[in-house]
Amino acid sequence: MPDNEGHPDPDEMTLAAILNALNDPHRRRVIRELAQAEDGEERTCASFDLPVSKATLTHHFRVLRESGLIRQVNRGNSRAAQLRRADIDARFPGLLDLLSEE
C-alpha cells in the first residue's frame, strides 16, 4: 500500500503510471535533471523553475510522487524531492537512460 504521502512500494509501481507521469515535458525535465545529478541529490520543487503556477507545480510533483519516480521528504519549511533511482532501475531498467535521448 502506498504510504500516507502516496509513495508506492517498488512492487506497486506500474508502467501505466510511470508513462503517464512522463507524458509531460515539465515532469520529464524534473526527472531528467534529477537523473543527471548525483545520486541522492535533494531539490525543492521551486528549484526547477518550471514556468507554471504554484497549484500546477504541486500537481506535477504529486503525479511524480504517486507514480513512484520521486520521493518527497519534509525538510523544515519546505519539501525536497529525490529521485527513486534504485527502485526505478530495479523495476524498469533502462527507463532513465531513455530520458537522456531528449
Next chain:
Amino acid sequence: MPDNEGHPDPDEMTLAAILNALNDPHRRRVIRELAQAEDGEERTCASFDLPVSKATLTHHFRVLRESGLIRQVNRGNSRAAQLRRADIDARFPGLLDLLSEE
C-alpha cells in the same frame, strides 16, 4: 519530413511523441504484441481485437504511425501494421523491453 502517410524518418522520431503514443493501454497492447511476434510480422488493425469503435481504432493507429512506432502498408483491401523495430531500437534502445514489464 514525414511521408505522405505520416511516417516520420528515424531522426524525426521524438521521445515526446513516443511517450504520448504509449500512454494508452490499447496502444501499448498493440506494440507489445508486435514486439513479441516475429520480426517483420504484419497485422491488420482489426486483428488486435481492441474493444473500441472503428473511429477510435483508426485514431489509435494514426497516433502509433505518426510517432514512428509502426509502419502501415496497403495490402489490397486492408492495411497492415508492422513494428519499426530497428528504428525504435536505434533511437530509443531498451524501450521495447520496458513494455514487457507490464
